[in-house]
Amino acid sequence: MFIGVLGGYILFVAKTLSLYIHIPFCIKKCNYCNFYSIPYKSKLVNKYITYLKKEIELFSPDQNYTIKTIYLGGGTPSLLSFTHLFKIITAIKNKYVISENPEVTLEANPINVNKTAVKNWKVCGINRISLGVQSFNNSELKILGRLHSENEIYPVVEIIKEYCTENISLDLMYGIPFQTKETWRLSLKKAVSLQPKHISSYCLSIEKGTYLADKRNEYTFPDENMQSDMYYQMIEYLAENNFYQYEISNFSHIGFESKHNLAYWNGEEYIGFGPASHSFYNMKRVNNYSEINKYFECLDNQELPIENSKEISIREFISDKIVLGLRLNQGISLSEFKEKYNFDITKEYEQITKKFLSSGYLTIQNDRLKLTSKALFVSNSILSEFV
Numbered sequence: 001m002f003i004g005v006l007g008g009y010i011l012f013v014a015k016t017l018s019l020y021i022h023i024p025f026c027i028k029k030c031n032y033c034n035f036y037s038i039p040y041k042s043k044l045v046n047k048y049i050t051y052l053k054k055e056i057e058l059f060s061p062d063q064n065y066t067i068k069t070i071y072l073g074g075g076t077p078s079l080l081s082f083t084h085l086f087k088i089i090t091a092i093k094n095k096y097v098i099s100e101n102p103e104v105t106l107e108a109n110p111i112n113v114n115k116t117a118v119k120n121w122k123v124c125g126i127n128r129i130s131l132g133v134q135s136f137n138n139s140e141l142k143i144l145g146r147l148h149s150e151n152e153i154y155p156v157v158e159i160i161k162e163y164c165t166e167n168i169s170l171d172l173m174y175g176i177p178f179q180t181k182e183t184w185r186l187s188l189k190k191a192v193s194l195q196p197k198h199i200s201s202y203c204l205s206i207e208k209g210t211y212l213a214d215k216r217n218e219y220t221f222p223d224e225n226m227q228s229d230m231y232y233q234m235i236e237y238l239a240e241n242n243f244y245q246y247e248i249s250n251f252s253h254i255g256f257e258s259k260h261n262l263a264y265w266n267g268e269e270y271i272g273f274g275p276a277s278h279s280f281y282n283m284k285r286v287n288n289y290s291e292i293n294k295y296f297e298c299l300d301n302q303e304l305p306i307e308n309s310k311e312i313s314i315r316e317f318i319s320d321k322i323v324l325g326l327r328l329n330q331g332i333s334l335s336e337f338k339e340k341y342n343f344d345i346t347k348e349y350e351q352i353t354k355k356f357l358s359s360g361y362l363t364i365q366n367d368r369l370k371l372t373s374k375a376l377f378v379s380n381s382i383l384s385e386f387v
């Protein structure tokens with residue numbers, strides 16, 4: 001808690017916190033997905049919401065937090081009914097102080113969007129929608145195992161704008177089997193034509209245990225060079241259309257960056273509720289059990305469903321800060337970092353920074369350490385050296 005003095009009054013300013021709520025249900029598993037998700041069954045969802053409320057009530061932070069962002073992710077949170085959503089939001093409001101203008105995001109699948117649902121989202125305080133579009137090409141959507149078609153996307157975006165919010169983010173994917181630079185460009189063009197405020201991009205990776213991994217011999221996947229071309233093609237096209245890249249894979253109009261994700265990248269505290277969710281608070285990294293029955297069992301015993309809780313050292317905290325901070329296009333202010341954490345990045349990581357500065361993967365501009373353009377597509381291998 002920060003204590004300041006203003007005009008003779010002592011101010012107690014609660015720490016801000018971001019909340020993530022995991023909704024693990026999906027109608028059907030997508031062909032590329034290895035997230036924790038389970039088939040939607042209405043009875044199970046009812047039970048889950050009761051337990052989720054229980055978890056929210058049971059968790060007692062030892063500080064006064066003000067919630068600045070709430071993110072309902074999944075799975076498919078747009079499958080929830082008004083009553084379910086309302087119960088979750090009420091449980092949060094009963095437990096925490098909410099900031100004046102919280103960002104409240106709901107991840108939505110286009111197949112769940114209709115006027116009634118969207119109006120209800122607004123009533124529940126949802127003011128940002130992250131829409132899982134992935135592609136505007138029907139063959140690509142079929143390969144991904146998505147349930148919507150291109151033509152369903154357009155009216156869905158209009159309904160969200162008219163009845164809930166203009167603050168829409170579209171998820172787009174590249175590296176899809178048989179995708180070409182032309183079809184990717186067309187998807188980008190169609191996405192931009194819908195005038196979303198934000199675009200998140202994902203490079204398809206084939207994860208073990210997924211349908212696409214099993215069928216990989218039947219498909220032709222864009223190779224790494226092609227993926228890289230698609231990535232830089234996207235950066236160029238979105239820049240031409242007034243989307244600025246504020247993070248390796250995220251683009252927005254100014255003022256519409258994802259506040260929730262920025263909290264992660266700025267190394268701020270967050271708490272996740274639901275199976276498989278993660279938290280970071282009080283210098284601890286915590287993760288919940290993934291399996292829903294284990295989750296229920298813990299809460300039946302009045303215990304939080306925590307599988308692991310690990311205190312992190314100052315050094316780990318600093319290394320996280322660097323890795324996350326370098327994801328942002330503004331990079332890290334070296335002088336601020338030194339002042340705040342008494343840590344000189346270029347000295348403490350002398351060999352690594354020298355290596356990447358001389359090879360042109362890192363740059364220092366006006367005191368800010370940043371990834372260069374050519375480093376963005378291979379950022380994982382660069383950032384891993386700071387761990």
Ligand code: SF4
Nearest residue numbers: 026029030033074075
């Ligand atoms: S909707 Fe999302 S979470 Fe569900 S299966 Fe598809 S990618 Fe996975």
